[in-house]
Amino acid sequence: MMKRISLKDIAEQVGVSTALVSYVLNNKKEGRISKMVAQKIRETAKKLNYRTNQIAKSLKTNRTFTLGLIVADISNPFSSTLARIIEDEADKIQYTVIFGSSDENAQKFDKLINTFLNRQVDGLIISAPDHSEEQILYLMGQGIPFVLLDRYFPSIPTNYIALDNRQASIVAVDHLIKTGRRKIGMISYDTTLHHLLEREEGYKQSLKKNGIPLNEHWLKKVQISNTRENMEKVMDELLAMDEPIDGLLFASNTIASVGLRYLNTLEIKVPEELAVISYDETEALDLFYSPLIYIRQPLSEMGQKAVELLLKNLDGETTVQQLNLPAELIIRASTIPK
Amino acid sequence: MMKRISLKDIAEQVGVSTALVSYVLNNKKEGRISKMVAQKIRETAKKLNYRTNQIAKSLKTNRTFTLGLIVADISNPFSSTLARIIEDEADKIQYTVIFGSSDENAQKFDKLINTFLNRQVDGLIISAPDHSEEQILYLMGQGIPFVLLDRYFPSIPTNYIALDNRQASIVAVDHLIKTGRRKIGMISYDTTLHHLLEREEGYKQSLKKNGIPLNEHWLKKVQISNTRENMEKVMDELLAMDEPIDGLLFASNTIASVGLRYLNTLEIKVPEELAVISYDETEALDLFYSPLIYIRQPLSEMGQKAVELLLKNLDGETTVQQLNLPAELIIRASTIPK
DNA sequence: CTGAAAGCGCTTACAG
DNA sequence: CTGAAAGCGCTTACAG
Numbered sequence: 001m002m003k004r005i006s007l008k009d010i011a012e013q014v015g016v017s018t019a020l021v022s023y024v025l026n027n028k029k030e031g032r033i034s035k036m037v038a039q040k041i042r043e044t045a046k047k048l049n050y051r052t053n054q055i056a057k058s059l060k061t062n063r064t065f066t067l068g069l070i071v072a073d074i075s076n077p078f079s080s081t082l083a084r085i086i087e088d089e090a091d092k093i094q095y096t097v098i099f100g101s102s103d104e105n106a107q108k109f110d111k112l113i114n115t116f117l118n119r120q121v122d123g124l125i126i127s128a129p130d131h132s133e134e135q136i137l138y139l140m141g142q143g144i145p146f147v148l149l150d151r152y153f154p155s156i157p158t159n160y161i162a163l164d165n166r167q168a169s170i171v172a173v174d175h176l177i178k179t180g181r182r183k184i185g186m187i188s189y190d191t192t193l194h195h196l197l198e199r200e201e202g203y204k205q206s207l208k209k210n211g212i213p214l215n216e217h218w219l220k221k222v223q224i225s226n227t228r229e230n231m232e233k234v235m236d237e238l239l240a241m242d243e244p245i246d247g248l249l250f251a252s253n254t255i256a257s258v259g260l261r262y263l264n265t266l267e268i269k270v271p272e273e274l275a276v277i278s279y280d281e282t283e284a285l286d287l288f289y290s291p292l293i294y295i296r297q298p299l300s301e302m303g304q305k306a307v308e309l310l311l312k313n314l315d316g317e318t319t320v321q322q323l324n325l326p327a328e329l330i331i332r333a334s335t336i337p338k
Numbered sequence: 339m340m341k342r343i344s345l346k347d348i349a350e351q352v353g354v355s356t357a358l359v360s361y362v363l364n365n366k367k368e369g370r371i372s373k374m375v376a377q378k379i380r381e382t383a384k385k386l387n388y389r390t391n392q393i394a395k396s397l398k399t400n401r402t403f404t405l406g407l408i409v410a411d412i413s414n415p416f417s418s419t420l421a422r423i424i425e426d427e428a429d430k431i432q433y434t435v436i437f438g439s440s441d442e443n444a445q446k447f448d449k450l451i452n453t454f455l456n457r458q459v460d461g462l463i464i465s466a467p468d469h470s471e472e473q474i475l476y477l478m479g480q481g482i483p484f485v486l487l488d489r490y491f492p493s494i495p496t497n498y499i500a501l502d503n504r505q506a507s508i509v510a511v512d513h514l515i516k517t518g519r520r521k522i523g524m525i526s527y528d529t530t531l532h533h534l535l536e537r538e539e540g541y542k543q544s545l546k547k548n549g550i551p552l553n554e555h556w557l558k559k560v561q562i563s564n565t566r567e568n569m570e571k572v573m574d575e576l577l578a579m580d581e582p583i584d585g586l587l588f589a590s591n592t593i594a595s596v597g598l599r600y601l602n603t604l605e606i607k608v609p610e611e612l613a614v615i616s617y618d619e620t621e622a623l624d625l626f627y628s629p630l631i632y633i634r635q636p637l638s639e640m641g642q643k644a645v646e647l648l649l650k651n652l653d654g655e656t657t658v659q660q661l662n663l664p665a666e667l668i669i670r671a672s673t674i675p676k
Numbered sequence: 677c678t679g680a681a682a683g684c685g686c687t688t689a690c691a692g
Numbered sequence: 693c694t695g696a697a698a699g700c701g702c703t704t705a706c707a708g
Binding site: 051052053054055056058059064066073074075076077079080081083084087091096097098099100101114115116117118119120257260261264282283284285286287288289 | 389390391392393394396397402404411412413414415417418419421422425429434435436437438439452453454455456457458595598599602620621622623624625626627
C-alpha cells in the first residue's frame with residue numbers, strides 16, 4: 001500500500017507547521033489565518049489527495065464517531081430494516097455504524113460489547129438478548145452511553161425505545177374477537193424477554209376484558225433457537241384440540257413466517273377457518289394466499305428516536321428516557337368476519 | 339464517563355514499565371519475562387478491568403482489524419444475508435465490520451469509500467453500483483485491499499467473487515423450455531451492471547440454443563430506483579401481448595417479490611398459465627400460492643470466499659482472483675409441464 | 677497571524 | 693529479564 005499523506009507532508013510542502021494545517025482543514029480559527037496561506041494549504045491537501053487519519057484524530061479527541069449496533073441477527077428483516085434506518089440517521093450526524101449479531105445469546109452479546117468498547121465506540125444501540133441484564137448493568141456502571149432498542153428490562157432504569165407491546169396485542173386480539181373469533185391461540189417464544197411477556201400479557205388481557213376465559217393450551221411457546229422444529233408441533237396441537245382455535249396471533253415475524261409456511265401445507269382455510277394476525281411485517285405476509293393482518297411497528301420512528309436519544313447522551317444528557325411507541329394494526333383480508 | 343484504565347495505570351500499580359505490561363498482555367516475549375511479574379500484571383489488569391484501546395493500538399500498528407462492507411441496501415434480504423455471513427467470517431479472524439448502503443448510487447458509494455478509508459479500514463468488500471468504475475480504479479491505484487462481491491466489471495482486472503450468471507440463466511430458461519414453454523419473458527433492471535447483462539445474455543442464449551427466436555418485447559427492463567412503479571406496467575405488457583408469455587424469469591429477488599405480489603392480484607394461474615422462475619431465494623417465494631422455482635446463489639460460499647480472499651490480500655497476496663460460482667436451480671411446483 | 681511542544685495510549689527496536 | 697525512548701498522526705493550549 002502506498003504511503004498515506006499526513007498533515008506533516010502538507011506542512012512541509014507549504015512551509016508551515018502542522019498546527020496551521022490542522023486549523024485550516026478543520027476550519028478552526030477562521031479569519032485569524034491569512035487567506036493566502038489557508039488557500040495554499042487547501043490546494044496542497046487536495047493535490048496530495050490528503051485523507052484525515054481518523055484513528056489518530058480519535059486517539060487525540062477521544063471520539064470515534066462510531067456507533068455500535070447489536071441486533072439479534074442482521075439477516076433477519078426486522079433487524080436489517082432497523083439497521084438501515086439507524087445507518088441513515090447515523091450518517092446524518094457523521095457517524096459510522098459497526099454491527100454485530102448476538103443470536104439471542106448472552107455470551108455472544110457480552111463478547112460483542114467488549115469488542116465494541118475496545119474499539120472505543122462513542123455509544124451503543126442494543127437489542128438485548130435474554131438474560132443479558134448483567135452486561136446492561138455493566139454498561140450503566142461504566143457510564144457508557146447506550147440506548148436499548150426493541151427489548152428492555154423493566155428492572156433496569158435505562159434509556160430504551162420500544163413498542164407498547166401490551167397495547168399492540170390487545171388491539172390485535174380485540175380485533176379477532178370483534179370479527180367473531182372466540183378460541184384464540186397465540187404462539188410466542190419460550191423466553192423471559194420482557195417485550196414478549198408483554199405481548200402475552202396483552203393477549204390475556206384482551207381475552208379477559210372480552211369475557212373469554214383463557215384456555216391455557218391456547219398459549220404456546222417455541223424455542224428461539226429451534227423455531228422451525230417447534231412450530232409444526234405446537235400448531236398441530238392448536239389445530240387438533242377438541243375445539244380447535246379459530247384465531248391465532250403470531251408473536252414475531254419469524255414465528256409468522258414459519259407458521260404461514262406450515263399453514264400453506266394444511267387444509268385449513270385462512271381466514272375463514274382460522275383468522276391470523278402477525279407481529280411485524282415481512283414481504284411474506286403479502287404473498288400468503290390471504291394477505292395477513294399484521295401489527296406494524298413504527299420502525300422508522302424507533303430507529304430515529306434511538307439515534308436521537310443516543311446523541312443526547314453523547315452530548316452529556318443524563319436523564320433517562322423510556323419510550324413505548326404505539327403499534328398500528330394493519331387490517332386486510334385475513335380476519336373477515338365469520 | 340469514567341476514566342479508562344491504560345497500560346500506564348497497570349504499570350504504575352505493579353511497579354514496572356508500560357513496555358513490560360504491553361509484552362505480557364500481548365503474550366510477546368513469552369518465557370523471557372519472569373512468571374511472577376507476568377502473573378502480577380495479568381491480575382492487576384483484570385482487577386482494574388483493563389481494556390485495550392484499539393484506537394491507540396491501531397495508530398501504532400497501522401492495522402484496525404476493521405473491514406468495510408458496502409452493499410446495495412442492508413435492508414434487502416440479499417444484502418443482509420451476505421452481511422451476516424461476512425460478519426461471522428470476519429469474527430473468526432478477529433475482524434469487525436462497518437457497513438454502508440450505496441442505494442445503487444455511485445455518489446453515495448464514493449462517499450462511503452471515503453468514509454471507510456478515513457477510518458483506516460484494512461480492506462473492503464464491495465457490491466459496486468452501476469457506473470462506479472472510477473472508484474474501483476481509484477482503490478486499485480491506491481493499493482487498497484478489496485474484493486468485489488456479486489457485481490464486477492469485466493474491464494477491471496481485480497478480485498471478485500460472483501455468480502456464473504450466464505450459466506444460471508441458461509439452466510433456468512432451459513428448464514422452462516424443457517417443461518413446455520416457448521414464449522418466455524424476462525424482467526431485468528435497466529442498468530449496465532455486468533452481472534445483470536450476463537443474466538440477460540444467458541436468457542437469450544438459451545432461447546437461441548433451443549431454436550426459439552427472441553421476441554424483443556419479451557425482455558423488459560425496470561428502473562432500479564423505481565421498481566415497484568415499473569413492474570405492473572411491464573407485466574401488463576408481457577401478459578397482454580397477442581401471444582402472451584407462458585414462462586417468465588425474474589432477474590432479482592426484489593423484482594420477484596414485486597412481481598409475485600402483482601401476479602397475486604391477477605387471474606393468471608401459476609404455473610399452469612405462466613411458469614415462473616426467480617433469481618435469489620426469499621421467504622416470499624415459499625408463501626406464494628405456488629412455491630416458486632428459483633436460482634439459488636451460493637451465498638455462504640460467496641461470503642466466505644470474499645473474506646478469505648480479502649484476508650489473503652491483507653497478507654500481501656497480489657495475484658488477482660476472479661470466481662464465478664455456479665448457481666443451483668431449485669425445482670419445485672411452479673413449472674410443472676403444461 | 678503562526679509555531680513549538682505536549683500528549684492521546686499504545687508498540688517495539690534497542691540497550692543493558 | 694526489564695526499561696527508556698521514540699513514534700504512529702493528529703489536536704490544541706499556550707506563547708509570541
